Amino acid sequence: MWNITRKNVAANKVRLALTALAIVLGVGFVSSANILSDGLRDSFGDLAAEIVDGTDLQVDRVDSDAPLTRADVERIEVVPGVRVAEGNYGEDTVFPVRPDGTLVRPEGPPVLAFSWTVDEQLNPSAIEQGRAPEGPGEWIVDFSTAEREGFVIGETYDLVVPTAEGFAAAELVGTFRFGEDNQTNGAVLLAFETTTAAVLLDQTDFASVSIAIDGTRPVSTVRTDVEGLFTDGYEVLDTADLNAETSAGFNQAITIFAWVLRSFAIIALFVSIFIIANTFNIVMSQRVRELGLLRAVGATPRQVRRAVLGEALIVGLIASATGIVVGLGLAYGLEAALNGIGAELPPFDKPLSLQTIAIGMTVGVVVTLVSAWVPARRAGRTSPVTAISGSDGTDAGSRRSTIIGGVLAVLGGALTGIALFGGIETTSTLLILLGVGAALFLVGITLLSSLVAAPISRALGAPLAAIYKRPGFLAKENAARNPKRTATTAAALMIGLSLVSMAFVIGQTLKSDLNTLLETTVQADYAAFPNTSGLVPESIVSDLEAAPEFDTVVGFKYWSTDVNGREGTEIGTTDFDQLNAVLDLDLVDGDFSEVTNDTTAIWEGFAEDNGLALGDSVTVLLENDTTTELTIVAVFADSNIFEGLLVTDTRWDTIGEQDTFDWVGINAAGDDLAEADAAIEAFATAYPQVLVQSAAQYRADITGQVDFLLMILTGFLGLAILIAFIGIVNTMALSVFERTRELGLLRAVGMTRRQTHTMVRWEAAIVSLVGAIFGAGVGVLFAVLVVVATPDFVLNNLSIPWLSLIALVVVAGLIGLLAGFMPARRAGKLDVLDAIG
Amino acid sequence: MTMLESRTQAIPEVVAARAEQARKVYGEGETQVVALDSVDVSFFAGEFTAIMGPSGSGKSTLMHSLAGLDRLTSGRVVIGDVDLSQLSERDLTLLRRTKIGFVFQAFNLIPTLTAEENITLPIDLGRAAPDMAWIDEVVRAVGLSDRLGHKPNELSGGQQQRVAVARALASRPQVVFADEPTGNLDSTTGAAILDFMRNAVRQYHQTIVMVTHDPVAASYADRVLFLADGQIRSELRDPNTDSILAALRSPAQTASNDSGRN
């Protein structure tokens, strides 16, 4: 008896530790997301306070059309109690150009350009070196950026600005310090004299007016008077309001960031539920005699259930507490990792708030209790007879769980469908629907998969029986003998891998769409895109055309308007004479050369959807709110670039207001691109606001970005996969314990330790492979839905990266082998006599 | 040696397994238990030997040591001409697979394997080609041809034990060890198993060593050894139930047969 107790305790130690580990990791990740966002919020909160510190009142435009001019500033300045008022301009599309032609443009933090506030109290910044900007052609920059970039006072630099010209040269006349210690959190700050700022930032009205009072009247009184000067469309804020508003702006970004982290944590916790439920289920079936005995001596089902839930509660409490501590460490790790991939986070504290602790404990305990709920109910239902008869420990999928599984899968699928195709506008509603739908679907699939887990395990294990003979055969049979257990253990891996494979498929689709675009549609050798959030200036087309290295240069402009009452229909213009040289839109009917001011070329898909054909007319809403009829003279099939109407430049001017290009296609004059490459390089320097790339560069760029995103996503999903790994270790350890006698017998009749290892490790690998195959399947299904749901110019032709998916499955198999390592060693070390005694 | 001289039958020539000065001590100091106390014993090829003795007398320990499942504190066990104390863990396992058969009291079969797969398990664990003719013979003898494709949980207790005996015989081991193989069965079913075992000895010259509490079961053997306090106290040749019961009742057996072991 002592022997059994000892074995029980030893097995429970491992079980408890592994169960807890899943919760520890999940809670740790949730906590670190909270710690990180708290820390960043504090850090940016300090920044916000510093920005608004000296401003007693500020007038903001609520309505973007409301004017706010120098005259308004003068009206404010004469209000009694106002010491000084200054108008501000600000813009985040100005970028300094390095001497080598590249832009100073950090990945995360913004580049902020503004007018330099003259009044020292109002200005949160102060000159560090040199002097303040005093007129046109002068700028200053924060000293950290100056040091980092090696900007020298007295030198002239190019700046990309949002004017029609696109850039301006200006002399750096000084550097400044923002606040006490230039805590810009990575942002690049630059400033101009106010009138210069208006010109360079292409702004006529002030964004706001800052006011300092002289102390003769209370702020509230002055505020009322200033408010009296303005009608609707403006608001007057005091320091506290400003602080709240500035912080809110930062907080929104931080909140999004925190939710991205949290969603990975939620996935990890979701995976944990499967693991914990599985562990409790196995342990309950192993303790069925003990539970039966309890019931036999008079324990009510409720008492038994409570005892089990009590155990879960203890595990949950200890694990959550540990998780919070781990979360603190993870916060540092995450900070390093995020900075490692170029996030440029500002330095921040890692505060462990009461809220973080409360959330961590609640989440951990609730997840554990939810996981233990079904096993606890089952334990409560144990019949007292099992005290004598025991149970065979197998748990084939029951009819009930099949029905529940089917219902959940259908319900989850429906919710996912509504989210993707229901035309839901709110992002948060959409994401919640998607998440809940996918979660229900996955639970449903898990329950259903126990129906097929046995045959799939046998099929997967068939080669093992051939390679490893009896041990391989036994590995496969063992994986198949408890379909529910195998299905649940595999499900944990399935979830992580389904998301990874979905990402792989979507990534591959993006890449292959890009290839199709570049191979079939785009004929241009080069394309020019806006390098900043601005657009490509018209002058670049004539400049490029003038260069002998280039032959055809065709610009494209896009807009959207109502066509035949369809809101937001894409409408664009280009040079129809030269279009064919840079773009093959796959003309199916008519002729592009026939497009005049009263005619249009139309995308086949749009024509089909609206029952239109060559010769028909469409009604187009113009800028002046009247409409015009355009006759269709050409129909094209390609949807990679454009899914709407193409009109002439003159017609365009009556529809859209934009006179810059969205992109420009360029063909080299000769076949030798080397010369053209050099010329393009020269243009890049001349037009820093424009990014000119060859097709190959563009492809490499986009492919690189897609791969980078995939890498990050896989990295974060690694946590879910790690938890699934723990789950496999746990299940295998429990199975080995459960089969002690059987293993002893096998060893007695001549199974070597190595064969025992082989048997257990491959069983784990099979379970893992079942999860990987389901994961890949579900992932491809999800990806198909996403590709169908998104517009064709985002994701068009589904492309499945078979090699990557196969690699993923192989890796999953290896993960399984690795997960089986420890349980296999335990199995091999079993004392034969103990086992059979 | 008086023990051998007391035989009434022709003495079998070959020793299939033997223990020399086998000593097994559990625990230390105060709690020390001497489970086997310098046992010298030989088991002859083609003979069916039963080991009897009160609970705790060391029967299982002796069997486990002989079968290479447990190691002695001192002394040695020789199966055929192989000294078990010299073998590595792996070689011992291979020896169990090829030279030794087992029948336990219960839980003899792997639940995921069919009856037939259980029978051939020791052979299947190795890479050597199985002797199909012999296996067919054993399977026929076991008399379960219609149940061979069934899993253990579809077989009765008696059928399971038969399969276990067939498994023990399948690799034509040097010795088969059985620890109370009929302990969990009713007497009729038990008798069938014992018949089957005795038949294996008679017909195929198999060597079997069986531990039992039951004088009826022991009566199927050619020879009965009586164990007490870790020592062999006496033995009977060609026993029947009465002679066994008499031997068990004899208070003198403890001392009288001491001369058998010097």
Ligand SMILES: Nc1ncnc2c1ncn2[C@@H]1O[C@H](COP(=O)(O)OP(=O)(O)O)[C@@H](O)[C@H]1O
């Ligand atoms: N693993 C063990 N640890 C300690 N003592 C043991 C162990 N196995 C057996 N013994 C002791 O050795 C003696 C012989 O046991 P055993 O060979 O099982 O006897 P039998 O099979 O005749 O009942 C007994 O006193 C028993 O308590």
Ligand SMILES: [Mg+2]
């Ligand atoms: Mg015993």
